[in-house]
Amino acid sequence: MISLEEFKRSFKVALWFMFLTFPLLVIKVNPIERTVLWKWENMAFVGIGAFILSVLIRAFFIQKERSRNSSKNKRRFGYIGDEPLVQFILREPKYLYPLSGGVLIFALLFPALFDTYQTNIMTTALMYVVLGLGLNIVVGLAGLLDLGYVAFYLVGAYSYALLNYHFDIGFWMALPIGAMLAALFGIVLGFPVLRLRGDYLAIVTLGFGEIIRLVMENWNAFSHGPSGISNIPRPGFFGMDLSLDSAILYIYYLVVALVIITIFVVNRLQDSRLGRAWIALREDEIACQAMGIDKTKTKLTAFALGATWAGLVGVIFAAKTTFINPASFTFLESAIILSIVVLGGMGSILGVIFGALVLILLPEYLRVFSEYRMLAFGGILVVMMVFRPQGLIANVRRTYQFKKSTKGGDS
């Protein structure tokens, strides 16, 4: 549990940030009219933002530490308290298969049961599920705190928008290209931060995310600047142009398929040689290298694989909204995706899915709060971290269970 002490520290961090950014963000001097505008609301934003970020980072370290010590805790407190019902269900194919079948049928029938507006919101939520699962590879499995994940999302979206604008490349071509470009960016951005850990890594990745957005905002010739790119075509259906309603439906099913693929892939990665290397790297870098694991390669693979999903979703995002500009890719976006992972439960696939649905759907249905969204967001975060620091669904890592008689086979 995050102690009061930790919150006090986060609070102090927020106060510091408010103080430091005061001259820049609060005082707006208008030299022509010779007036001074006091933008106090900016101060509130900085304060709340810094506080949320600080709590998020603390939560990351607590969960990381917790996963490191979870086995010790088990011994001390016994299994019962530690293994939640969900984990039990996940372990039992008897319950798991019918349950996931039910969820799948519900997902497939969703557009028939609800109207277009709801379907659209659900599509957004599912896109965040994929983003969360992608970031989960970097943050949850490899233990690298990445605050600039939105950069790869941007790369995906702009790949499609620009390739389409200049070369008339279609959605289905752009999808793999966007994913690959994002992966490439993951590697390029991963290189300089290989040596960094913890807070330092977080700050530098945050910087990268902002730099890429600022480049897009200012490099008019390349990216059309803040006004963005419009008239991006929706995905075509075997060459046919779809009506708006059917396009929404089409994108919805596309995203559902992507979610299924993502879950499948992330699940398999977790149980593989590569997944083990990530977990080992998270637990002890030096021991990991001494056991012959190439730290560089393993970390860069995590960055690249995480970025791939952001690239894919970026392309879909561009196709869904038909208009993109840099304002869609602010740091807030990274913070939301990270919250999805941390609130859901780092490393836990189901947790991330729940986290995305809660964090994206709740604000949509609580539109009344829209003005105070940040505040509500921070509030939820704080309450969660007090009562469930391990996330909605704590990650109890599935371990390989050796059985002498049966040769191999996964548990």
Next chain:
Amino acid sequence: MGEQILNVTGLSMHFGGIHAVDQVDLDINQGEIVALIGPNGAGKTTFFNCLTGIYNPTFGDITLHRSGKKPARLNGLKPNQVTTKGMARTFQNIRLFHNMTVLENVMIGRHCRTSSFIAGAIFRTKHNRREENEIIEKSYSILEKVGLEKYVNDHASNLSYGAQRRLEIARALATDPFLLLLDEPAAGMNPQETKQLDELICRIRDDGLAILLIEHDMKLVMSISDRIFVMDYGKKIAQGTPLEVRENPAVIKAYLGE
């Protein structure tokens, strides 16, 4: 005694003004148990860290001689490259992956001898599944060898201290080394565990591996080592058979003071 497999000449590691390792020469032959001893802070662990690529030595050469291959210089290689070349180590302060099971810890050791990557993980090809099974079988047989097979599915952190040290050895063995570097493997062990360790080290040697061992337990060192190197204040002060070293005045002085 077999041919020389590792040759260290003039190895020095300076941290600012501290000469943690100063002009140390050492060599190891095939199938030999060599001990590196010395008082606390003598620079033994630092010497290991230089050999295994955790530090890049300030001066000196580390050369690997493998039969049928050209001598290879190890200076400046990364730890994982050194391990891939066939030198595996354990740590003085145990560094297991605590949240992984005993078997999984050993499976990590197989990493550098296996190859399946992203595509293999996602599609679980036949090759990948076979490799995965081989990793498991081999890891289990190593656990049997060090006598930890009954804890196969336990978390590493739940093992006793002595068992954790043996798991470190198992994990290092999984990398298929020809030279095993053990940093105080008997620390924290009771006499019975130490005796088992003694047997284990001899068994590993009998399998054809060479062993370089840092140890404070003199009884263990004297009974199993073929040769002993003694360090003090970063310098090598003596070398020889256990008998020679025991009689060496410089060694006695280093251990007992003036």
